[in-house]
Amino acid sequence: MRPILAMVRKDLQLFLTDRRAVIMSLVAPIAIASFFGSIFSGNSNADRARxxxxxxxxxxxxxxxxxxxxxxxxxxxxxxxxxxxxxxxxxxxxxxxxxxxxxxxxxxxxxxxxxxxxxxxxxxxxxxxxxxxxxxxxxxxxxxxxxxxxxxxxxxxEQGRKVIDDTLASIDSMRLSGQQQALLRDLLQSARSFYSQATPAPADGATSTTPRRGLSMPYSVSEEAVTSGRNAAYNGYAHSFAGMGIQFLLFASIDLGVGILLERQRGLWKRLRSAPVSRVSLLIGKATSGSIIALMTLVVSFAFAMLVFGVRIHGSLAGFGLVAFATAVMAATFGLLIAALGKTPGGTRGIAILAVLMMVMLGGAWIPSFIFPAWLQQLTVVIPARWAVDGFDAMTWRGLGLQAALVPTAVMLAFAVLFGGLAVARFRWEEA
Amino acid sequence: MLEVRSLRKTYGDHVAVHDVSFSVQPGEVVGLLGPNGAGKTTTVSMIAGLVTPVSGQVLIGGEPLAGDTDPKKRTIGLVPQDLALYDELSALANLRFFGALYHLSADALERAIASSLQLVGLADRAHDRVSTFSGGMKRRLNLAASLLHDPDILLLDEPTVGVDPQSRNAIFDNLETLKARGKGLLYTTHYMEEIERLADRVVIVDHGRVVASDTLEGLQRFAPAGAAGASLESIFLALTGRTLRD
The missing domain is CATH 3.40.1710.10 (abc type-2 transporter like domain)
Incomplete structure (x- = not known):
């Protein structure tokens, strides 16, 4: 346990030592999420661009x-x-x-x-x-x-009167049966009588400024956004902070994976491997520090969203915690997988960024996934980012209970087990 | 104390280490010499548990080293060729981390850190970031990080690469102190004068095989004909040839 704690402490020290990187890792998701939130949040009609x-x-x-x-x-x-x-x-x-x-x-x-x-x-x-x-x-x-x-x-x-007069005059030449001609004549004569009674001609020189009434919509609409409750308005920032939070968690996981490759390149991994510490302990130490950093990023992002944009956890607080925990663990193990599959730090970073961007895009972090074709929407169930977004949405603006957090949490933990297992199996343990 | 018995390592068809055997006794410095690609680092890596041999054994006190978590690994200290340090952290933070990997309690670790820093002459720089250190200071800290758990055997893989004569001399002094404390040292280097100064015995490897293993005096029998009192370098070249290796 002592080596694992030491690894976690060391990784946190390294993370906090680079203040510029810390600020960027916290500010970047907040800035981008704020931008996306301002676009997708439900503005009032007065603010809406015509x-x-x-x-x-x-x-x-x-x-x-x-x-x-x-x-x-x-x-x-x-x-x-x-x-x-x-x-x-x-x-x-x-x-x-x-x-x-x-x-x-x-x-x-x-x-x-x-x-x-x-x-x-x-x-x-x-x-x-x-x-x-x-x-x-x-x-x-x-x-x-x-x-x-x-x-x-x-x-x-006036135009209507003329059309009716013209039509009355031409009824006899229409290809209608005698009975139909009679009915149409009655209808049009009734309409002409309606004109003369309902709309007296304006006084000479005067014109009406209000449009005359014709047919109108035979119904009105009552709209209600179905959120966590009648008093809780939809807050688009909740979704954007979830999406961008996850995106930057996964970016942080790239740093975790590339960091391991850099440690190997600098010979540090030799020192770690020469100590009497198991391979699993080394990876658990890395995953734990990565998860803590990921959770810190999420907490700061959502705290900002709550303070500045009024985002609220209308659902279960425990469920929110579960989703955040599972997301952080999933992201950390994804970082281990990057380290296991990567060779050089530079090359690995490029490929990993592409993979993360695909993952967050398909996961609905940028744009809602309902825009996707149906086949693609079904395909996204294999994207962990989608489950994270769904989980956070459920716990924030949708206001669902703890039960709604369980499936996303379980799925992301399953992804974490998969990523971690693959990392252990594929990790290059020999340090020549 | 340390016995290497018939170690063999292959990478595909390439045999990196073939049937290498030697031993290191307490208070003894064994120089491991060889041209580039001779198998020195692979041998050291197998002893340190970084690489798994295809066959052969590493024995510590007569017992084979078994697995990553074998407590006998605590008797080995590795000084890697690379400066295996976190530049962004202080010397103290580095040592606290590396010491904790050996399950040292907080008190024992603090004492070990103080002792190690004192030995390498960096006690007054404990709180400074490693990135502010000179190359020589980093080399000394690299050595200190390997001493925290008080190992009986020290594996030194070219520990003086890129340092000035003053720092090198300081490192030699440190190593002689450790030798005097009864530590066994396995020392790999390309600098013959370092071996001549430090080593009690020399193991020369080439193409993955041990081509000579003896004291400095004993190696004279491999000297070119008629070269009485030949230097270690001339003996080394006589054994390994003059063909460029990289």
């Missing part, structure tokens, strides 16, 4: 003006009205996310298509392909306001 959208109104009809007025009032987009050429150039440069082209004759054609469903006019959208997800939101916004504007005009506007 999507820059251009409306090119080549129609100039009451319907197209109505669309423009309504879109201007939307909280999700900021609207400009450049020419078509300017809009296309702006999208190409990335200054605009979407440009919506309302072609000439759109209002008239849309009004007719509103009743007949035929000859629907085309609304063209030019979009920045790097913002394809925002295109969906703009499409939804436009659908709502085009329907509102067209229906309002059709039921209450």
């Amino acid at each position: 999507i820059p959208v251009a409306i090119v109104d080549q129609d100039g009809s009451a319907i197209s003006r109505g669309i423009l007025d309504r879109v201007r009032g939307d909280k999700w987009v900021s609207v400009s009205t450049p020419t078509a050429d300017e809009a296309r150039a702006a999208v190409q440069k990335g200054a605009l996310t979407v440009a919506v082209i309302i072609p000439g004759g759109f209002g008239d054609a849309a009004g007719r298509a509103f009743f007949s469903g035929a000859n629907r006019p085309t609304l063209t959208m030019w979009y920045d392909p790097s913002h394809s997800t925002e295109l969906g939101l703009v499409r939804g916004v436009m659908t709502q306001y085009v329907m509102e504007s067209v229906s309002a005009e059709m039921f209450t506007g």
Whole structure:
């Protein structure tokens, strides 16, 4: 036991001796996690960046003006009205996310298509392909306001009256049965009567400033983010600090592995091996010091997140401790595996960094894993970083109990046993 | 005290050490000489338990050395060719760590550290970082780190590489002190004058085999013809040839 404790003390002394490295190992995850957290956390609507959208109104009809007025009032987009050429150039440069082209004759054609469903006019959208997800939101916004504007005009506007008059006049020439013609005539005459009663013409020279009401969304939405409780808002920093914490733990494990290779290169391992200390004790000493350093890094990172960004352990504190412990042990044994498989310190570091980056990327530490293809999501169960992220998420913002920590903990400890076993088997013990 | 019996080590088809045998008695300095690649370091590594021999035995007090945790390893102190020290730590922290590997209690370790530092003349630099030490001081500390558990046998693998004459002389003084205390020393080096000054017996190895083993006087029989009172270097070259080895 004494040699193991001595190794742990020595490794901690070495870690704390290099103050610049200590600061970097603590500051780097905090800085990057803060950045990612600011991106992925649920900002309030007031803070949300609006999507820059251009409306090119080549129609100039009451319907197209109505669309423009309504879109201007939307909280999700900021609207400009450049020419078509300017809009296309702006999208190409990335200054605009979407440009919506309302072609000439759109209002008239849309009004007719509103009743007949035929000859629907085309609304063209030019979009920045790097913002394809925002295109969906703009499409939804436009659908709502085009329907509102067209229906309002059709039921209450001059353009609607004209369309109804024209349609009434042409019913006899439509390819409809006599009964159908009669029903359509009744419907349109009722609509014309509704106009004259519901929307008196404005006084001479006056124009209405509020859009007339047409069809509206027949429901409203009540949204609730399902987190640990009704009073606990989702805190994106919890996820980002978990992800970045794990990433830098694994980077620290590279230092552990490369450190062993450097010790071997400097002849220190000869001195260790010449002492009456078992091989397992030597590796346990290394794994223990690596785990302690890893835990320190995690604790400092999460303490910062709690103090500055209000991250809270809404779930089980014991579960959080278990996940942190298992993550630290997994990372330390991964460092031993690096030392066992590596040859030169320089070459090993490069390969290990690539492996760690792949591991954290696939583990969902950078971006949520639900974005991955389905097959890849299933594949990530063999990535220990994913279990660590899931475990920390469960104990922080999801607010789950101790039971939710047990599976991630068990899986990571199993990974630790695997890594440690491989390290013992593959470690180069002979020191010629 | 230390007996090496028919040690053999191979790496694939290459035979690094072939049937090497010799012994080191208490209070005796045995010089292990050989050209580069002759098998000196591999032999020392097998004695220290760093390398497992294919066949043969390392006997300590007549008992074979068995395994990593064999308590008999406490009777051996290894002074590696490399400066096996943590530059970032103080001399004291280094010695505390290396001493703890031999299960020394806190009190015994502190006494051993004080004694070792006193022997190598670094007591006043105990709290300084090793990175601030000169090459000679590091060599002396490298020696001190091997003495903490008071070994009976000291394996010294080129312990004076890269040091100035003053430091080398200081190390020789230390080794003579240890010899006088009854320690057995196995000393490998390329410097013939060091062997001539320190060694009671010399073992010369080449191509993994012992080609001569005798006292300095006894080795004279290998001297080139007609070279009465030949130097150790001329005897060494007569036994190992003048062909460059690396």
